[in-house]
Amino acid sequence: MSGQLQIRRLVKSFGGVQAIKGIDLTFAQGELIGLIGPNGSGKTTLLNIIGGYYNATSGDVLLDGQRCDGKSPVQLARAGIGRSFQVTKVFKRLTLMENMLVGALAVPGTSRKAAEERARAVLETLLLTRLADQPASSLSGGQAKLLEFGRIMMLSPRVVLLDEPFGGVHPDLKRFMYDKIREWNASGVTIILVSHDMGSIFGLCRRVVALSYGEIIADGLPEAVKADPAVLEAYLGDNHAA
Ligand SMILES: Nc1ncnc2c1ncn2[C@@H]1O[C@H](COP(=O)(O)OP(=O)(O)O)[C@@H](O)[C@H]1O
Ligand SMILES: [Mg+2]
Structure with missing residues (x-):
């Protein structure tokens, strides 16, 4: 099981709006890539295409050399692509354990x-064991973001797409999420x-x-991207610029 992702001439x-304008990108197995850009720059759209939620207008996506565009999110999840959502998706009325099993x-x-x-073991690593039988509400x-991580882990993905996982998360929990992301990445x-x-x-x-x-x-090392004039210019006037 590898996890190389290739995006070719994606549109x-x-x-009338071209949200993605012919992108070429290759991600090697085991990379941890940050995807940034001002609001409306196409980040979520790109994840939606890779995850099978949108069909591309043209171009293709390959997972380990196999075309995976045109497959459904469920098929892609089985093929090894897991994702979290900008708006967290958990089943509020189900317990944590039930959410993990879905x-x-x-x-x-x-x-x-x-x-x-497996669900118990994953909940344990996320420090959610004591809430296993509580409703996700x-x-x-x-914690709901962590549960979403847990649900993704259940499918042993090769590629994980995380869309704004830190929004509204307490700093302590955020650090814990960093650890989990690093562990995940360290496992390949x-x-x-x-x-x-x-x-x-x-x-x-x-x-x-x-x-x-x-x-x-x-596209490159964080220090270079941070100092890139085109990046600075893109963020000018964007109130999320840090
Ligand atoms: N389902 C959709 N229908 C119409 N336009 C969309 C849809 N999703 C995204 N867009 C447009 O595509 C562009 C990129 O949006 P998006 O990918 O959400 O950006 P980001 O996640 O970087 O903020 C925006 O102009 C947005 O309005
Ligand atoms: Mg977005």
Whole structure:
């Protein structure tokens, strides 16, 4: 199991608006990439295409050399692409354990017992064991993000897409999330992290890709991207600039 992701000449149009304008990108297995750019630059759209939530207008996406565009999110999750959402998606009325089992039990050949054991182990690493039988509605926003991480881990992904995982999360919990992201990455998982939180991006990632109006304006080491005139210009007037 590898986790190389290749994006070729990718275009996505919404009516007259080209949200992604012919992007080429290759992510090696085990990279932890920060994806930045002002509001509306195409970050979420790119994750939505990689994750199978949108079809590209043209171009393609390859996971370990196999085309994966045109597949559904469920098929892609089984193929090894997991993602979190800008607006956290957990089932509030289900318990944490039930949330953990939803995706896992849909994988053919998974026994309930094995899935529960794995869910317990994952909840343990996320320090959520004591809440396992509580409804997800009892979680704070940050804990709900952790549960979302847990659900992704259940599918043992090769590639993980994280869309704004730190929004509204308490600083202590944020540091804990950094540890989890680093552990995940150290085990060989390729991670694409979208965040407005520049401290998090520059603290975690050794490669940063900057988008503006659907085009790549910088790609490289964090220090170089941070100082890139095109990046500074793209953020001028954007009130999220850090
Ligand atoms: N479902 C959609 N329908 C129409 N336009 C969209 C849709 N999703 C995104 N867009 C447009 O695509 C552009 C990029 O949006 P998005 O990917 O959400 O940016 P970001 O995540 O970087 O803030 C914006 O102009 C946005 O209005
Ligand atoms: Mg977005």
